[in-house]
Amino acid sequence: MTSPRRGRPRTTGIDDALRAAVHELLAESGYQKSTVDMIAARAGVGKAAVYRRWRSKAELVFAAVVHDESLPPPPETGSLRGDVAGVLAVIQSSLDGPAAASALPGLLADVRADAELAERFGAQFVGRQRDYLVRMLDRAVARGELAARPDPAAVHAILLGTVFAWLHMLREPAPAGFADRLAGPLTAALRELA
Amino acid sequence: MTSPRRGRPRTTGIDDALRAAVHELLAESGYQKSTVDMIAARAGVGKAAVYRRWRSKAELVFAAVVHDESLPPPPETGSLRGDVAGVLAVIQSSLDGPAAASALPGLLADVRADAELAERFGAQFVGRQRDYLVRMLDRAVARGELAARPDPAAVHAILLGTVFAWLHMLREPAPAGFADRLAGPLTAALRELA
Amino acid sequence: MTSPRRGRPRTTGIDDALRAAVHELLAESGYQKSTVDMIAARAGVGKAAVYRRWRSKAELVFAAVVHDESLPPPPETGSLRGDVAGVLAVIQSSLDGPAAASALPGLLADVRADAELAERFGAQFVGRQRDYLVRMLDRAVARGELAARPDPAAVHAILLGTVFAWLHMLREPAPAGFADRLAGPLTAALRELA
Amino acid sequence: MTSPRRGRPRTTGIDDALRAAVHELLAESGYQKSTVDMIAARAGVGKAAVYRRWRSKAELVFAAVVHDESLPPPPETGSLRGDVAGVLAVIQSSLDGPAAASALPGLLADVRADAELAERFGAQFVGRQRDYLVRMLDRAVARGELAARPDPAAVHAILLGTVFAWLHMLREPAPAGFADRLAGPLTAALRELA
DNA sequence: AGATAAACGAGACGGTACGTCCAGTCTTAAG
DNA sequence: CTTAAGACTGGACGTACCGTCTCGTTTATCT
Numbered sequence A, B, C, D: 001m002t003s004p005r006r007g008r009p010r011t012t013g014i015d016d017a018l019r020a021a022v023h024e025l026l027a028e029s030g031y032q033k034s035t036v037d038m039i040a041a042r043a044g045v046g047k048a049a050v051y052r053r054w055r056s057k058a059e060l061v062f063a064a065v066v067h068d069e070s071l072p073p074p075p076e077t078g079s080l081r082g083d084v085a086g087v088l089a090v091i092q093s094s095l096d097g098p099a100a101a102s103a104l105p106g107l108l109a110d111v112r113a114d115a116e117l118a119e120r121f122g123a124q125f126v127g128r129q130r131d132y133l134v135r136m137l138d139r140a141v142a143r144g145e146l147a148a149r150p151d152p153a154a155v156h157a158i159l160l161g162t163v164f165a166w167l168h169m170l171r172e173p174a175p176a177g178f179a180d181r182l183a184g185p186l187t188a189a190l191r192e193l194a
Numbered sequence E: 001a002g003a004t005a006a007a008c009g010a011g012a013c014g015g016t017a018c019g020t021c022c023a024g025t026c027t028t029a030a031g
Numbered sequence F: 001c002t003t004a005a006g007a008c009t010g011g012a013c014g015t016a017c018c019g020t021c022t023c024g025t026t027t028a029t030c031t
Helices: A014-029 A036-043 A047-053 A057-065 A080-096 A098-113 A115-143 A152-169 A178-193 B014-029 B036-043 B047-053 B057-065 B080-096 B098-113 B115-143 B152-169 B178-193 C014-029 C036-043 C047-053 C057-065 C080-096 C098-113 C115-143 C152-169 C178-193 D014-029 D036-043 D047-053 D057-065 D080-096 D098-113 D115-143 D152-169 D178-193
Strands: none
Touching (some): A014 A098, A036 A047, A080 A098, A098 A115, B014 B098, B036 B047, B036 B057, B057 B098, B080 B098, B080 B152, B098 B115, C098 C115, C098 C152, C098 D098, C178 D178, D014 D047, D036 D057, D057 D115, D080 D098, D080 D152, D152 D178
């Protein structure tokens, strides 16, 4: 049912080469110093190939850093505390990679400045995480661990915000067992929210 | 004791005019679109007057948005839960003004990119809040509400991060009673941290 | 005796469609703003069909504007003055069409920048006109109107240059009887050249 | 009477450095290959300094190649033929320098494409030459060499066009005594125009 | 009839230049 | 010595266009 697609198809691998180049350069130089020209050159690609795929540097980096596979659904552990630990680990990994870490603040700023991009960011990054959370909470309700499902936005703010603040505002390195150490206290907060 | 200061003295009011201009422009246009030229022009001031006072745009905005008076010590309420609500309210007010709200993500990005500025930001913004928290926790220990003082960094991450994520990552407007609604759950988290 | 040419033969009409599209777009937008993509689209043709026929935009436009039929040999009038008027009229018509007029300066610039193309331009556009001129001068010599044949390059410069400068450097519209009005004076110049 | 001019004045020498850089690069690489970045770099100047002075590459080159001193008024020789030779020499020198030669076709094309620039070009380059011509013709009329003043535009076309075509359309090198060799024939043409 | 070979429309590709914008620095004349 | 005005360097951004290449498809000729 797909339309027959006329014209030269996109060269396979350019998307990946660009995403890889973004990761490398973010880790080496950070967001602001990674220019689109450098990214394209590193990927062995013209700048037009970049802007054919994404409308701006912010979109490119967003796509490279928050792409689909990077957010595997956290495992179902059978307990709310275990599920929270899993979600925290996923959030941590998505905020703390060498690329994501240097990209996020700059990205957040650029996203903020472009309403149309903010929309997409919300739908993709926030929305996907939110879905995991809702399912996690519903399972806890079904198990009887929670009397009622608390406001998912509040849960989201607590889990995502704690990790983000730790890494990007307080700028402390994540200690070993970071996610696990926070799982208990934050689970207690969720119970009180209900 | 001050040296007699030769030459034309600094025009009084320039600092305030600039701070006011920053607030106005941040609210109107956001951080990235508020250029230093615009800020100086709005304040009726030359650009040199800006750079004589602050070393960069980030410092200027930081000084304007996180200025001293904006962080009054939260009140001592006599209970941990009450104190937490007070701290949350202070944090909220410092993240949610019309100026602060649009400045923070961009500011965070610029701070991240400049190590020397990160230092100062840490000392001033983070450090001051941290002091309040430590005193708050010590009072709770003294009252017997907490068996031991939990890691202040973790407490800080939970309180600051939750508010920041709500406002700037999930981009939800703060509902009425926002701080109060979160105080209970987050206090529960603190107790578990201890 | 031409080799039998395997494969799909060129679609008849594409050459003409492209030439027509070039004329239209030159008249509408001028040389620099007429992009190859636009020309191909206007002709209902892919860009490859263009570059299979001509090596560059300059060649395409050159072929469309200076095509063979546009330079019919000027009539033999029996007098030098009459022949000069005829040549001037041909030159005028080849420089003053709606397409040629907007193409020429840009074309000249691109031709200048590409030595290989300059060669071809010289051979085709300049050479053909030069042949007419030489024949015209030889007839005048045979009739006794000229004592000796003047340098054809100088004659060419005077006739072609006067028309070109009028139209493209001074940018005055050609008045009625333009060629005829100049024929007398320029013929006088030729006589002095001999 | 000039207003006191506030702010930092234009650095003296930047205009000249840019003009010199344009001349060098035109001679080395031609118009199209002389990029604005290269010109600015060669002059040791930022690109902004260029665009603060001129609106486009075409204007910059125009100003550099057709600047005021480059067109000294031709001498008054006391005879029409001598004056024509002088004008031809000036025209030749303004079309045949190493810079002007490579710039002119590209410049003409860009000027053609920008109506606002065409205006200025006409007023400055064409207008100044026209003034010389009118004075030259009036002197000839006063001396009795011409019965009436011929149309200055036609005179202009003949003199300017012949030189331009020789150099830039026929692409022949100017032989020694070029201006002098043409002066006689073209003067004859002027007499017939009257 | 089937295979071969070239041309076709569409459009992605690398490369390169343009003109715009802004941060942070520097220079002037005035106070 | 500070001020307002504004020019300066440097460098990134996003746009545009050229000439090339690659699809899937069509059309003629050769086997």
